[in-house]
Amino acid sequence: MGGWWQRALPAGVGMTRAGLLASGFRRHKLRLVLTGLSIVVAFLLFSYLVAIRKAFEMGVDVAGADRMMVRHSVSIIQSLPASYEAEIERVPGVVDATPLSWFGGIYQDPKNFIAQFPVKPEEYLAMYPEFKLPADQKAAWLRTRTGAIAGRTIATKYGWKVGDRIPIQATVWRPKGGGTTWDFDLVGIYDGKEKETDTTQFLFRQDFFEENKSFGQGRIGWYAIRIKDPSRAADVAKAIDEHFVNSPSATKTETEGAMAQGFANQVGNIGLIIVAILTAVFFIIMVVVGNTMAQSVRERTQEIGVLKALGFSNGGVLALVLGESLLLAGIAGGIGLLMGYGLVSRGDPTNGFLPIFFFPPKDLILGAALIVALGLLTGLLPALQAMRLRTVDALRRG
Amino acid sequence: MFRWLSQIGTLTTFNLRTLPQRPGSVAASLVGMAGVVAVLVGVLSIQQGFAKTLEATGSPDTAFVLRGGADGEMMSIVTRDDARLIGEAPGIAKGTVEGAATPLVSPELFVVIGLPKKTTGTDANVPLRGVVPAAFGVHDRVKIVEGRNFAWGRNEVIVGRAAQGQFRGLEVGKTLNLGQNQWQIVGAFTADGGLSESEIWTDAAVLQPAYRRGTTYQSVKVKLASVGSFQPFKDALTRNPQLDVKVQRETEFYAGQSRGMTRLIMSLGVIIGVLMGLGAVFGALITMYTAVATRTREIATLRALGFGRVPVLLSVVGESLAIAALGGALGALGAYLAFDGFETATINWQSFSQVAFAFRVGPALLALGVLYALALGLVGGLFPAIRAARLPVATALRE
Numbered sequence: 001m002g003g004w005w006q007r008a009l010p011a012g013v014g015m016t017r018a019g020l021l022a023s024g025f026r027r028h029k030l031r032l033v034l035t036g037l038s039i040v041v042a043f044l045l046f047s048y049l050v051a052i053r054k055a056f057e058m059g060v061d062v063a064g065a066d067r068m069m070v071r072h073s074v075s076i077i078q079s080l081p082a083s084y085e086a087e088i089e090r091v092p093g094v095v096d097a098t099p100l101s102w103f104g105g106i107y108q109d110p111k112n113f114i115a116q117f118p119v120k121p122e123e124y125l126a127m128y129p130e131f132k133l134p135a136d137q138k139a140a141w142l143r144t145r146t147g148a149i150a151g152r153t154i155a156t157k158y159g160w161k162v163g164d165r166i167p168i169q170a171t172v173w174r175p176k177g178g179g180t181t182w183d184f185d186l187v188g189i190y191d192g193k194e195k196e197t198d199t200t201q202f203l204f205r206q207d208f209f210e211e212n213k214s215f216g217q218g219r220i221g222w223y224a225i226r227i228k229d230p231s232r233a234a235d236v237a238k239a240i241d242e243h244f245v246n247s248p249s250a251t252k253t254e255t256e257g258a259m260a261q262g263f264a265n266q267v268g269n270i271g272l273i274i275v276a277i278l279t280a281v282f283f284i285i286m287v288v289v290g291n292t293m294a295q296s297v298r299e300r301t302q303e304i305g306v307l308k309a310l311g312f313s314n315g316g317v318l319a320l321v322l323g324e325s326l327l328l329a330g331i332a333g334g335i336g337l338l339m340g341y342g343l344v345s346r347g348d349p350t351n352g353f354l355p356i357f358f359f360p361p362k363d364l365i366l367g368a369a370l371i372v373a374l375g376l377l378t379g380l381l382p383a384l385q386a387m388r389l390r391t392v393d394a395l396r397r398g
Numbered sequence: 399m400f401r402w403l404s405q406i407g408t409l410t411t412f413n414l415r416t417l418p419q420r421p422g423s424v425a426a427s428l429v430g431m432a433g434v435v436a437v438l439v440g441v442l443s444i445q446q447g448f449a450k451t452l453e454a455t456g457s458p459d460t461a462f463v464l465r466g467g468a469d470g471e472m473m474s475i476v477t478r479d480d481a482r483l484i485g486e487a488p489g490i491a492k493g494t495v496e497g498a499a500t501p502l503v504s505p506e507l508f509v510v511i512g513l514p515k516k517t518t519g520t521d522a523n524v525p526l527r528g529v530v531p532a533a534f535g536v537h538d539r540v541k542i543v544e545g546r547n548f549a550w551g552r553n554e555v556i557v558g559r560a561a562q563g564q565f566r567g568l569e570v571g572k573t574l575n576l577g578q579n580q581w582q583i584v585g586a587f588t589a590d591g592g593l594s595e596s597e598i599w600t601d602a603a604v605l606q607p608a609y610r611r612g613t614t615y616q617s618v619k620v621k622l623a624s625v626g627s628f629q630p631f632k633d634a635l636t637r638n639p640q641l642d643v644k645v646q647r648e649t650e651f652y653a654g655q656s657r658g659m660t661r662l663i664m665s666l667g668v669i670i671g672v673l674m675g676l677g678a679v680f681g682a683l684i685t686m687y688t689a690v691a692t693r694t695r696e697i698a699t700l701r702a703l704g705f706g707r708v709p710v711l712l713s714v715v716g717e718s719l720a721i722a723a724l725g726g727a728l729g730a731l732g733a734y735l736a737f738d739g740f741e742t743a744t745i746n747w748q749s750f751s752q753v754a755f756a757f758r759v760g761p762a763l764l765a766l767g768v769l770y771a772l773a774l775g776l777v778g779g780l781f782p783a784i785r786a787a788r789l790p791v792a793t794a795l796r797e
Contacts, residue, residue, distance in 0.1 A: 041677040110469045171473035265518040266745040284433045288426045349665045
């Protein structure tokens, strides 16, 4: 313990006196270590807290503002006619519409949850520019009827490489030719433009699907549409829904954000409850740790009195005490935050249930702010007390 | 041996009496321990409640038949011919349905409809099940508790009690507008707390055309003559070349349905529990080391009076355990008061529809919480206790 200590001391105070204080800490070395470890744990928890919160938001905050979803008015499991695409595109304000369907097949084991959609490649990639697919792989997809692309996350998870043949077991959509397996050729792997981008999808061609499914020809699951002006989303939704209101398949149009919010709401308050619990825990640990840290400063009142008697200024004592608590919070909190960042980056602990699981960078800043706050709050009160203390009183205590 | 026991007893009582002298660190330790247990029990109660609802649905003497390869009703298709073949298999119980003795075979259609959730106002997927008269023989726990059953062949539905609690517009007497169809709500039912209470039921024959399903169903439930009839029934179906089906006991099927939720909660629960446990152990260690440090002279005096090392060690551990037990009990009680019976609904990914359930803090979970606290208290007390036992008497007395 040297360096910055000496800067806090008045001129002419050397190692001997810094050593005097350091010996005071050494007596509580074990407690210091335990307190530090508690702080590490608190910030590990914090890391999981922010990642879980993000995961349960289900991408509500990254939904494209100019994208909307058109689904069957009764529920998303009911299909819509494929002919709606052209009709929707004729509604004023709509730039493009592209069909999607839920395939729900199984790769190797039902436990491997993978979202699979038959899509129109060019339209889909234009609709979701956050999916980054190399140009040559896109060209290969357009050439290959049996071609499919996968997100980086699942490609890494299952060890898929471009050129692999991926068999998917059908559940609802059995192929026309008999059997239950659909074979796809992996022609590309897409990356996300943002961290929030869902890179767990498996996408294959709508035309190939349409041709080979054993029933439901001419029908698709839902449409993703792009609109010209996000501020007119409500009007566009109304126009589309009114257009189809008297047809056999009435529609419900909502923004991508509203749909994601709806899904988050379907999962319900479970995410919210877990986040609330974790937040409470984090603050309990902070209070307990803070109390211990403040306690250790209070116990040194007598030593501080000695220092003052030896000529330390009030400011010097304040800086010394505050510096110590900040240093402890900074080192331990920093380790916790870094470890948490590392652990969370290893991925979703639930094996695929939370498709978006990462440490949001802006929460790193929040974490750092909390560390500084912990250091300041736990140091400030006892430091102020120590500073105001009359040397005589301080010496008499203990 | 007896002397040891009496020494341990004396010392532990003595230690416990000193607790009020250091309220700060004891309170911190108590709060820490109570927090850990409350959180652990709280998180696990979500999974327990969910699993209990699904367990209450299954019965071991009922078989659940889906199309081969299907993981849930949503992904399954069973034709009318399949249903007829299934009904001809051996081992099926007979019952009286609408005054006639028939095999208890219930082909069912399963769709979801979007209804606004009461808590958020946004649409959620609510299961709508189409059934035939035999369904009420197979699902014998279903009881109409308000209004009457739907009339066959009419656009009428009955709604589960749990669904009524979670979604808007499901009161008896109201009308459901779904696409081009109107459905009259004529009754409400319970099913011993099972999953069916989250559902809406109607006549399959009315639902099929409304949902363009022709004459197909999605699953067939069969009441077996006895629990032991399952194997012959299953063998008959799997050996039949005309059928491609997956046969499970209903209990097995619903255990599988809770897998996703169990995995989600368990993996999060374990992370939270382990991290918080670490935090609590550090807290307990701090408390106990402080306790030992402030009592150095007392402990040395006791040793000088003839108290042995082992009783001193055990008494410190005992003190730590006492704090842990109290904290753990408080935490478990808090979790029980806060979470037990808390009603909510979430999506079951396997059926892509809502399941209403209540959090459940049962005796096993309470015991688990207190045991975990004791384990943490043991670890937190042991090392300080070793230090206390090893204190050199002469130097310690001089402090």
